Amino acid sequence: MCGIVGYVGERNAYDILIKGLHRLEYRGYDSAGVALVSPSGTLNVYKAAGKVSNLENYCKDKDTTGGIGIAHTRWATHGEPSDRNAHPHFSEDEEIALVHNGTIENYKVLKDALIQNGCKFQSETDTEVLVQLIEYIRTHNDCTLLEAVKEALRQVVGAYAIAVIEKNRPDTIIAARKSSPLVIGIGDGEMFLASDATPIVEYTKDVVYVKDNEIAVVSKTRPLKLVNLNNEETSVDVKTLELSISQLEKGGYPHFMLKEIFEQPTTLLDCIRGRVVNEGKDIIVSGVLDSKEKFMNAKRIIIVACGTSWHASLIGKYLIQDMCRIPVEVEYASEFRYSNPVLDDRDVVIAVSQSGETADTLAAIQMAHDAGAYVYGISNVVGSSIPRNTDSGTYIHVGPEIGVASTKAFTGQVMVLTLIAMAIAELKGTMPKEDLIKIGEEILKVPDYVRQTLELNEQIERLSLIFTYAHNFLYLGRGYSYPVALEGALKLKEISYIHAEGYPAAEMKHGPIALIDAEMPTVIIAPNDHLYEKIVNNVQQVKARHGSVIAIVTEGDKEIRNIADHVIEVPDVPECLTPIITSIPLQLLSYYIAINKGKNVDMPRNLAKSVTVE
Numbered sequence: 001m002c003g004i005v006g007y008v009g010e011r012n013a014y015d016i017l018i019k020g021l022h023r024l025e026y027r028g029y030d031s032a033g034v035a036l037v038s039p040s041g042t043l044n045v046y047k048a049a050g051k052v053s054n055l056e057n058y059c060k061d062k063d064t065t066g067g068i069g070i071a072h073t074r075w076a077t078h079g080e081p082s083d084r085n086a087h088p089h090f091s092e093d094e095e096i097a098l099v100h101n102g103t104i105e106n107y108k109v110l111k112d113a114l115i116q117n118g119c120k121f122q123s124e125t126d127t128e129v130l131v132q133l134i135e136y137i138r139t140h141n142d143c144t145l146l147e148a149v150k151e152a153l154r155q156v157v158g159a160y161a162i163a164v165i166e167k168n169r170p171d172t173i174i175a176a177r178k179s180s181p182l183v184i185g186i187g188d189g190e191m192f193l194a195s196d197a198t199p200i201v202e203y204t205k206d207v208v209y210v211k212d213n214e215i216a217v218v219s220k221t222r223p224l225k226l227v228n229l230n231n232e233e234t235s236v237d238v239k240t241l242e243l244s245i246s247q248l249e250k251g252g253y254p255h256f257m258l259k260e261i262f263e264q265p266t267t268l269l270d271c272i273r274g275r276v277v278n279e280g281k282d283i284i285v286s287g288v289l290d291s292k293e294k295f296m297n298a299k300r301i302i303i304v305a306c307g308t309s310w311h312a313s314l315i316g317k318y319l320i321q322d323m324c325r326i327p328v329e330v331e332y333a334s335e336f337r338y339s340n341p342v343l344d345d346r347d348v349v350i351a352v353s354q355s356g357e358t359a360d361t362l363a364a365i366q367m368a369h370d371a372g373a374y375v376y377g378i379s380n381v382v383g384s385s386i387p388r389n390t391d392s393g394t395y396i397h398v399g400p401e402i403g404v405a406s407t408k409a410f411t412g413q414v415m416v417l418t419l420i421a422m423a424i425a426e427l428k429g430t431m432p433k434e435d436l437i438k439i440g441e442e443i444l445k446v447p448d449y450v451r452q453t454l455e456l457n458e459q460i461e462r463l464s465l466i467f468t469y470a471h472n473f474l475y476l477g478r479g480y481s482y483p484v485a486l487e488g489a490l491k492l493k494e495i496s497y498i499h500a501e502g503y504p505a506a507e508m509k510h511g512p513i514a515l516i517d518a519e520m521p522t523v524i525i526a527p528n529d530h531l532y533e534k535i536v537n538n539v540q541q542v543k544a545r546h547g548s549v550i551a552i553v554t555e556g557d558k559e560i561r562n563i564a565d566h567v568i569e570v571p572d573v574p575e576c577l578t579p580i581i582t583s584i585p586l587q588l589l590s591y592y593i594a595i596n597k598g599k600n601v602d603m604p605r606n607l608a609k610s611v612t613v614e
């Protein structure tokens with residue numbers, strides 16, 4: 001939620017900042033703004049509601065010179081999306097500008113105190129409190145910006161990644177983080193900072209991930225300095241970025257979402273590379289091997305996640321229970337953290353998150369740690385907060401996912417959960433080796449199965465035309481296909497704004513069946529698995545009420561093809577691998593329906609890719 005970017009050096013900061021904002025726009029696009037110190041010493045702040053392109057238009061006739069600046073793209077929390085509430089925020093004397101990603105929880109108390117001391121506010125945001133507080137401390141204590149930031153952060157409760165510049169020091173940015181991501185790029189006579197590495201990658205591969213409670217002094221003339229809130233210097237740990245610019249571009253596709261859907265044969269290959277070896281006979285998940293004792297002795301596994309990652313986690317539950325005979329619970333991180341959960345050191349908590357930055361998931365793992373549980377992370381973004389705050393874990397390695405609707409990360413998460421379940425099953429001896437080998441051999445073919453499934457693209461595009469103007473959709477599935485139904489419904493609603501509900505197919509008769517009529521399309525996920533005959537009944541029940549059925553079935557299906565209105569046939573795979581295959585037609589269906597409706601699929605309204613606030 002919200003993206004921040006900063007630059008100090010000899011180049012024109014504005015160009016770098018605007019390009020960086022475009023890269024970070026997936027984090028929020030309610031408004032954008034930039035603050036620059038011009039060569040003549042003016043601190044110029046420009047902001048505009050809406051997308052970064054609005055800001056660019058606004059800045060066309062403005063002075064955008066200067067070698068230092070900070071910028072922001074916003075996902076609104078406090079105060080409506082407007083020019084006034086856009087960042088950067090100025091101090092009252094217009095000497096300091098600040099951008100912020102996160103939430104200041106005690107902003108009200110701080111604001112009231114500042115108002116009592118005569119301070120006047122321009123916006124409704126929590127962020128403005130921070131810049132006014134810094135300025136108040138700086139002027140009343142006659143101290144440096146660094147000291148004022150440090151003191152202000154001691155008074156703040158909440159999450160933040162901030163960048164601050166002052167008019168009279170056009171060579172230094174002060175930045176800090178707590179619970180919101182911040183990366184610093186180190187160039188030659190220049191430095192960059194951003195919420196993630198995407199704005200930095202084309203200038204330098206040397207980066208430093210700022211840790212919680214660290215403050216960075218980012219200067220063009222001096223080496224990077226990090227201090228904590230107690231003013232002690234902390235070590236600067238420079239890492240090399242493994243990210244390429246081509247991964248951040250659309251590569252000829254009209255949208256990132258479509259590109260990411262079509263990347264899945266490759267991303268799944270990357271995900272299994274080095275993990276499914278010896279022609280499928282062996283599964284090596286190094287994180288599981290590192291945590292061998294914990295998984296072998298776990299009395300229970302709790303998986304915490306949000307959104308699409310929660311759906312992947314539900315599939316993980318079925319996989320781990322089936323293969324390893326360990327009880328598994330799946331919790332929404334946002335509920336888990338406030339549910340006073342009963343946890344101890346024989347519990348293993350697995351956190352699943354594409355971004356590795358979801359605030360609720362981070363809070364849940366902190367809580368699990370505090371209760372003595374072993375915490376394992378599954379994420380995509382290397383160096384993000386979840387891998388850095390877990391005892392062990394596995395990356396899904398699907399490359400940057402930029403479309404707000406998660407696609408390739410979902411299939412990567414399901415694949416990694418499958419491998420983890422298989423690795424634990426092997427350790428515990430809960431599955432015959434020959435069964436594990438059969439699945440291992442099939443996993444090696446998954447990239448090809450996915451490629452084959454993507455050939456349905458045109459059929460699904462045509463089908464989408466029939467359903468573009470439906471007002472409601474029902475998605476049904478059983479067993480492994482139930483979470484796929486939930487995920488299909490989420491994909492549709494988040495990008496096309498059509499109401500859709502995912503349901504366990506057999507639960508339909510306990511309520512949702514009342515919704516079914518000729519106007520209500522039902523998507524039924526019915527691969528050839530052990531519940532196939534049961535779901536045939538569910539298809540019949542929908543048809544008996546004149547509902548229209550789109551069925552995802554295994555190729556060669558005999559029964560459902562005669563009852564359903566539309567049939568999408570996918571390759572035949574072992575039951576535990578069906579979610580990876582059946583979810584792909586649903587991704588395409590939601591994509592095309594949203595496109596038919598003229599929606600912005602990569603940046604749907606009200607959403608942001610990375611939810612770093614509660």
Ligand code: M6R
Nearest residue numbers: 307308309353354355358405406
């Ligand atoms: O980065 P995370 O996996 O933790 O994100 C969780 C959800 O915010 C995310 O999956 C969200 O639901 C997506 N928009 C779904 O497409």
